[in-house]
Amino acid sequence: MKILVAVKRVIDFNVKVRVKSDGTGVETTNVKMSMNPFDEIAIEEAVRLKEKGVVTEIVAVSCGGSSSQETLRTALALGADRAILVQTDADLQPLAVAKVLAAIARKEAPEIVILGKQAIDDDANQTGQMLAALLDWPQATFASKVDISERKATVKREVDGGLEIVEVHLPAVVTTDLRLNEPRYATLPNIMKAKKKPLETLTPETLGVDVAPRLATLKVTEPAKRKGGGRVADVKELVARLRNEAKVLP
Amino acid sequence: MSALVLAEHDNQSLKSATLHAITAARALADGVDVLVIGSSVEGAAAASAAIPGVAKVFRAEAPYLAQPTAENVAATALAAIARGEYSHVIAAATSFGKNVLPRIAATLDVAQISDVIAIEGPDTFTRPIYAGNAFATVRSSDAIKVVTIRTTAFDAAPSSGGSGSIENISAAPNVTTAKVIGQELTKSARPELTSARVVVSGGRGMASGDNFRMLEALADKLNAAIGASRAAVDAGYVPNDYQVGQTGKIVAPDLYIAVGISGAIQHLAGMKDSKVIVAINKDAEAPIFQIADYGLVGDLFEIIPALTAELSS
Numbered sequence: 001m002k003i004l005v006a007v008k009r010v011i012d013f014n015v016k017v018r019v020k021s022d023g024t025g026v027e028t029t030n031v032k033m034s035m036n037p038f039d040e041i042a043i044e045e046a047v048r049l050k051e052k053g054v055v056t057e058i059v060a061v062s063c064g065g066s067s068s069q070e071t072l073r074t075a076l077a078l079g080a081d082r083a084i085l086v087q088t089d090a091d092l093q094p095l096a097v098a099k100v101l102a103a104i105a106r107k108e109a110p111e112i113v114i115l116g117k118q119a120i121d122d123d124a125n126q127t128g129q130m131l132a133a134l135l136d137w138p139q140a141t142f143a144s145k146v147d148i149s150e151r152k153a154t155v156k157r158e159v160d161g162g163l164e165i166v167e168v169h170l171p172a173v174v175t176t177d178l179r180l181n182e183p184r185y186a187t188l189p190n191i192m193k194a195k196k197k198p199l200e201t202l203t204p205e206t207l208g209v210d211v212a213p214r215l216a217t218l219k220v221t222e223p224a225k226r227k228g229g230g231r232v233a234d235v236k237e238l239v240a241r242l243r244n245e246a247k248v249l250p
Numbered sequence: 251m252s253a254l255v256l257a258e259h260d261n262q263s264l265k266s267a268t269l270h271a272i273t274a275a276r277a278l279a280d281g282v283d284v285l286v287i288g289s290s291v292e293g294a295a296a297a298s299a300a301i302p303g304v305a306k307v308f309r310a311e312a313p314y315l316a317q318p319t320a321e322n323v324a325a326t327a328l329a330a331i332a333r334g335e336y337s338h339v340i341a342a343a344t345s346f347g348k349n350v351l352p353r354i355a356a357t358l359d360v361a362q363i364s365d366v367i368a369i370e371g372p373d374t375f376t377r378p379i380y381a382g383n384a385f386a387t388v389r390s391s392d393a394i395k396v397v398t399i400r401t402t403a404f405d406a407a408p409s410s411g412g413s414g415s416i417e418n419i420s421a422a423p424n425v426t427t428a429k430v431i432g433q434e435l436t437k438s439a440r441p442e443l444t445s446a447r448v449v450v451s452g453g454r455g456m457a458s459g460d461n462f463r464m465l466e467a468l469a470d471k472l473n474a475a476i477g478a479s480r481a482a483v484d485a486g487y488v489p490n491d492y493q494v495g496q497t498g499k500i501v502a503p504d505l506y507i508a509v510g511i512s513g514a515i516q517h518l519a520g521m522k523d524s525k526v527i528v529a530i531n532k533d534a535e536a537p538i539f540q541i542a543d544y545g546l547v548g549d550l551f552e553i554i555p556a557l558t559a560e561l562s563s
Contacts, residue, residue: 011380013515013516016383016515017380017381017383017384019383019384026379026380026384038497093361094352094361094362095355095356095359095360095361095362098356117497118497120380120381120496121379121380122379123364123365123378123379123380123381123496124362124364125348125352125364126352126355126362126364127352128352129320129348129349129350129351129352129353129356130352130353130355130356130362131356132353133324133352133353133354133356133357134356134357137427138319138321138425138427138428139320139321139349139353139428140428141320141348141349142345142349144490154431157345158345158490158491159345159346159491160344160345160346160444160491160499161433161435161436161491162433162434162435162436162489162490162491163433163434163435163489163490164430164432164433164434165430165431165432165433165434166319166428166429166430166431167428167429167431168427168428168429169426169427169428172427177497178480178484178497179483179484179490214360214361214390214391214392215361215363215388215389215390216388216389216391217386217387217388218374218387218388218389219386219387220379220384220385220386220387221384221385221387222383222384222385223378223382223383223384223385226522226527226541227543228527228539228540228541228542228543229539229540229542229545230542230543230544230545231539231544231545231546231547232544232545232546234546235546235553235556235557235560236560238528238544238546238557239557239560239561241544242505242526242528242544246505246525246526246543246544248448248504248505248525248526249472249505249561250447250448250472250473
């Protein structure tokens, strides 16, 4: 069984993001970049399925500039067998990425495409669902447990009210949530071996996909800063001030 | 042109999230229709028709829609969209809305704008990015705007006074490649986390699931909902639906009491729009104190019972 894992290069989750003073975006120069944490979970799940013998080949794919090669080398170091970079400097938005992934999926014919439920930069939470619709495949989003058997996936999903269990026929799209697994770290030997694994570069043009953005970003601004830093000495003062000053006690 | 709101409901009644989606819809379009998809949805359909500003309520029912999948909801919604002339398709940014709407957008070959917090115009929206550390204002050039809205950013529409009409439409055929086979839903008599006026939230500092009972006693006094940080959920103290944060629930109550929560960026993303924030933590350097209006440094195992007692006096 072949599994396709989509990964994205994003600003590291620990970085305190700064808005550029000209309002055109956030500061990315000299800022630490990493694989989107939800995509690390996706790679980990694929690797575990391979270790269990369910999956025989893991193909990692990323869309973006040439620096996305680093993210793909990380995926290879973690256990992917080969990687595909769809290289473009376009302002990529979820619909375009879904179309690129759909084109790759039609070429590679995986049984499962797994990706993070959202990227921590745009927080869109759309790509997996859009990809499933474009391929006319079922989807299992926000997965906290995935079991593959025969031609089906049984997936436990985290939803607002608790958990939901869905059964989808393969091929299917799965998107990962936080508690699906705890990703491993790439070992130095595996990082070295990853340099020799195949990494193919394509372009959206060769795939016949139009990746032009649909949404124009007019401005990026900083939210109003919260004041904070208030202190109280004890419970009595807290209750008195909540009651009389803030007036929020029922 | 009208906006079509995809209702979220449990067949008998409308989820409050839909009321917020309708307010957003009314700000975007002259007319608002509501689509109710499910099985035996008279209650939810009637509730939708009673909301002021709702013109038509479309009821699409079938037994296989009792526990609907994204595939089935999208299929029926696309048929309803094709029957009308809609400028906008809107849902609340709940796990339901997030699961379904992108399928609709992709099939229509249009972009989706997720988690909108402000409307600047019928085609221009502001939304949070980077865990709410920046806001992006975007303009869509697509013919139909598919939008999910953050419920904390829009008031709930009134639930009576409207006189919409209800019309039955056919449900799309069952998409058999996906099926809901089970649910494990948290049952609670407390207010819903995303709409509660007061939230008491526990973090890693709570040290165990049993200790959350202390927060329950406090929550009882305040008629509060209970939330948690990712650390508390990962550690198994509480179920996943308690998680407040960038990838969990977004809340904006009048009062948020963060107990034993350090205040990571990702947690703040879910609660920094609360009117008043109280933080209780034994670490005076915890980042949560930087955004708290009232910070109390100390042992939560002493403070919480004392707070509960003080509220009873």
